[in-house]
Amino acid sequence: MVGPTLTEISAAAAALEDAIIRTPVLPLSASRWERILPDCASVTLKLELFQQTGSFKARGALLGIRNLTADQRAAGVVAASGGNHALAVAWAARQAGVDALITMPRATDPERIAGCEALGATVQLYDDMAGAFTAMNTAAEGGRVMMHPFEAAHMILGAATCGQEYQSQAPDIDTFVIPVGGGGLISGMACAIKQTNPIAQVIGVEPFGADSMYRSLEAGMPLRLEQVDTIADSLGSPLAMPMSFGIAQAHVDRVVRIDDGEMLHAMAHYQTNLRITAEPACAASLAAILGPLRDELAGRHVGIIACGSNISLARYAALMEAS
Structure with missing residues (x-):
């Protein structure tokens, strides 16, 4: 098994139960979403931005x-x-x-x-x-x-508890769309998801300006970028690293890329429809299903995640004004 086992993930979840929030999931089925979302059977959002300190x-x-x-x-x-x-x-x-x-x-x-x-x-x-x-x-x-931000067994295991939790809350989801920074979140979530439902698709999302995992999976080995250029600072890792890359390689179906404008567009939808002030990384999953994945999601039960949001109102306003 590449990555933590279900037994290890369940034990970690139990160990965290006293302090970590079981963050809610929200079906995006309100009428305000009808002309925005792709023609999916359903779209479900996990609100991990309500986690302790605002992120997974x-x-x-x-x-x-x-x-x-x-x-x-x-x-x-x-x-x-x-x-x-x-x-x-x-x-x-x-x-x-x-x-x-x-x-x-x-x-x-x-x-x-x-x-x-x-x-x-x-x-x-x-x-x-x-x-x-x-x-x-x-x-x-x-x-x-x-305390490394992603290349550590405990960070991947923590993310795996999020994946296991999401599946238990929304077992009908067959396609998960997950943001990628360094790779800790997607490697952990994908490891948990694929052990429970091997036929589920797990698709990563990266900005074009910080696409180290996309390039690494294409090359078959971890790569470092010469530069990072994206408004999504939480997704701005300049490299993939062996542990998280290896788990992602084993369990992630593919990674798609989005531009900064698509994230800003998704941020606006979150503000208008849910009154969520999302940082760019938080909006990446939504941006992907509205953009590069839109045409292929017809009939599918899609799960996206608002992975975290720690952005000041001044920074948010500056980003939206610049857009």
């Missing part, structure tokens, strides 16, 4: 920190992130009484920085993400435990 990342981060040894807890943890992972690690560390250092780019949305500090984490700012990752590596060499 809380699941894996809490698993990882709870599994630390006593010596590791005493040393503290470090994570480099400009978004949802930073908030998740800060929250999970606070839950466990562990000191957390978060290294972030200066351009990070100020609301995310403030959120990490409010959770008790120490935040250090650097000129760019490369500088933040260098600082994280230095802190890890000094003894702190590195």
Whole structure:
């Protein structure tokens, strides 16, 4: 078995039950969606943005920190992130009484920085993400435990609990459309989904400007991009990595790409129809079924996910105005 087994996933879900929210699912069947959605048998949305700290990342981060040894807890943890992972690690560390250092780019949305500090984490700012990752590596060499945003067994297992949960809530879904950043979410969810329903389709979604998983699956090995260019900072991983890539390769049917304009269009639909202020990554699944997947979904029961939304009103307004 490539990736966690159903037994391992169920055990992880039970271990998280005291702290993690079983996020709701919503059938997009209201009349306001009729002329917007493709001609599917049904479209169901999992509202994972209502998870602790606003994203699925809380699941894996809490698993990882709870599994630390006593010596590791005493040393503290470090994570480099400009978004949802930073908030998740800060929250999970606070839950466990562990000191957390978060290294972030200066351009990070100020609301995310403030959120990490409010959770008790120490935040250090650097000129760019490369500088933040260098600082994280230095802190890890000094003894702190590195909390990688996706290339870690606990992050994939946390995402798998989300996949298992989604299937139990909406067992009729036969096509899952899942955003791809580094690959932790889709590898974990796909691993859980395919073990329960091997004939279900799992389709990933990446921005054209950050399509490392698409290119890696095409090449048959993990690749690094020369540059990242997308408004979806939560999907902006410059590379695929061996563990998450290997699980995705085993369980994901394919990956499609969308442009930034399609995400902005989907963000507007969420605001108009559900009053959800979605960050670009949160709208990626919807953008894919309205765009490149639209014509092939007729008659299918489709599941999409609002994977997280930590965006300030100022940033949201700036994106929508620019569009």
